[in-house]
Amino acid sequence: MGLIEDAKKGIITEEMKIVARQEGVSEDYIRRAIAGGHVVIPVSPYRDVKLCGIGEGLRTKVNASIGTSSDIIDIDMEVEKARQAELAGADSLMELSTGGDFLEIRRRVVEATNLSVGSVPLYQAFIEAARKFGAVIHMEEDAIFKATEEQAKLGTNFMAIHTGINYETMKRLQNQGRHGGLVSRGGAFMTAWMLHNEKENPLYSEFDYLLEILKEHEVTLSFGNGMRAGAVHDATDRAQVQELLINAELADKAHNFGVQTIVEGPGHIPLDEIETNVVLQKRVTNRKPFYMLGPLVTDIAPGYDDRVAAIGAAISSSHGADFICYVTPAEHLALPTAEEVYEGVISSRIAAHVGDMIKLKKRDADLEMGHARRDLDWERQYAVAINPERARAIRDERSPADTDACTMCGDYCALKIVSRHFSF
Known part of the structure; x- marks a missing residue:
């Protein structure tokens, strides 16, 4: 029996559970979406596959x-x-x-x-x-x-x-x-x-x-x-x-x-x-x-x-x-x-x-990056970045004298200047 048949019969399979966790949606949402043809989860009987849900309401x-x-x-x-x-x-x-x-x-x-x-x-x-x-x-x-x-x-x-x-x-x-x-x-x-x-x-x-x-x-x-x-x-x-x-x-x-x-x-x-x-x-x-x-x-x-x-x-x-x-x-x-x-x-x-x-109205990562930049927290910025290694490499190859700032602004970092007068 395939995923569509299972979904139509009300069966929530392990694949559906995994994708639901990945996407932050309910297991029944995934089941109903597969039953309706709005989401797919490519699988294979011949090898282990990293499961990936594709379709409506998903990343x-x-x-x-x-x-x-x-x-x-x-x-x-x-x-x-x-x-x-x-x-x-x-x-x-x-x-x-x-x-x-x-x-x-x-x-x-x-x-x-x-x-x-x-x-x-x-x-x-x-x-x-x-x-x-x-x-x-x-x-x-x-x-x-x-x-x-x-x-x-x-x-x-x-x-x-x-x-x-x-x-x-x-x-x-x-x-x-x-x-x-x-x-x-x-x-x-x-x-x-x-x-x-x-x-x-x-x-x-x-x-x-x-x-x-x-x-x-x-x-x-x-x-x-x-x-x-x-x-x-x-x-x-x-x-x-x-x-x-x-x-x-x-x-x-x-x-x-x-x-x-x-x-x-x-x-x-x-x-x-x-x-x-x-x-x-x-x-x-x-x-x-x-x-x-x-x-x-x-x-x-x-x-x-x-x-x-x-x-x-x-x-x-x-x-x-x-x-x-x-x-x-x-x-x-x-x-x-x-x-x-x-x-x-x-x-x-x-x-x-x-x-x-x-x-999807998902902007949590961008909010976290905004806070990390405001706080000049470079490690948090790297962690949130879509390509942390590239971000770190660019900063490291042009290291600033002031390790809090970067060589774009140096001594005149707007965030450092404002932080002396305002607490956000």
């Missing part, structure tokens, strides 16, 4: 994506990226390799972390077809389902699956066009396959079979956003909205079947459309957990896209997004290094916290 979670490319295949580096993501405080990982031995890479990554690890089985199926037959268009339909089951047995416990790309979605894309093209690898693979073979997407046409595999292996289904905008001028267009509508209907079906579901959102959105995207997604999916990819709010800052995405993520979280996929400084430029993975996670964690200050 916004951050995912870090790693993986090889066709140009750079270094498993040790990907394992180090996984470690750095976990060290930086990521709540989950996605292993998205497109080069090398897919199963060996994923096995190594899964062994290196106890975080939930996600994947996109479609990548493996299409790229193996290209290696074997010379082009992705020659993929055999069953290969996607085979890859899904293989990856699940490795302990990959949530998967982005591109079910919403079908003939109706493609019509909208073809009729309206795009300023930034189609940027999803999964979307590109599947549309090319459908057009060449004149067949419907098997993930859509054989959705019941997909659900059977996912339920058997207790995989959380994250509905992939294959039509996401890759340029802010394409945000919230017809193809994106059509895919969302299809995924929303399938998400209800999956939940009723007993498969936990997340619905992914678009990647490039201008500031004034973020709230619309969150409200629309929540409304049409019956408040399923929303996984926002970034979002990037401008297209002109390569090299700084972790900061661009942090702006979008903070606003997304404040309006109700539940899960954020980080972006690294290398986005649009290169495969990220381990250091860039770490920085990307920190940027997204800051953004998630800023959003939660609004969404």
Whole structure:
């Protein structure tokens, strides 16, 4: 029996109890939210997983994506990226390799972390077809389902699956066009396959079979956003909205079947459309957990896209997004290094916290930092900081003559001056 069935029967499982303690909510709140499809807890029957609740009323979670490319295949580096993501405080990982031995890479990554690890089985199926037959268009339909089951047995416990790309979605894309093209690898693979073979997407046409595999292996289904905008001028267009509508209907079906579901959102959105995207997604999916990819709010800052995405993520979280996929400084430029993975996670964690200050009205940490700064209590400041080691290192490398103050103000520290006359 899965978590959804337990929740609907009124059973509070150990997983629900743990997440309730983590989030500071009641156990019955978690049970009811899982029963209603508003919260998920990715689990795995194949390995111990650090439990993480994702959804309504919970802290916004951050995912870090790693993986090889066709140009750079270094498993040790990907394992180090996984470690750095976990060290930086990521709540989950996605292993998205497109080069090398897919199963060996994923096995190594899964062994290196106890975080939930996600994947996109479609990548493996299409790229193996290209290696074997010379082009992705020659993929055999069953290969996607085979890859899904293989990856699940490795302990990959949530998967982005591109079910919403079908003939109706493609019509909208073809009729309206795009300023930034189609940027999803999964979307590109599947549309090319459908057009060449004149067949419907098997993930859509054989959705019941997909659900059977996912339920058997207790995989959380994250509905992939294959039509996401890759340029802010394409945000919230017809193809994106059509895919969302299809995924929303399938998400209800999956939940009723007993498969936990997340619905992914678009990647490039201008500031004034973020709230619309969150409200629309929540409304049409019956408040399923929303996984926002970034979002990037401008297209002109390569090299700084972790900061661009942090702006979008903070606003997304404040309006109700539940899960954020980080972006690294290398986005649009290169495969990220381990250091860039770490920085990307920190940027997204800051953004998630800023959003939660609004969404959940949780500002206790900020109040504690305010008091610690007022009192010039540096150890308390480090303890509250999102990255204590960095804060301490910056202060230590420019040590002040007056150890109470810092070298920004030195002898003219406003807090020290005022404390002589006022007691707060």
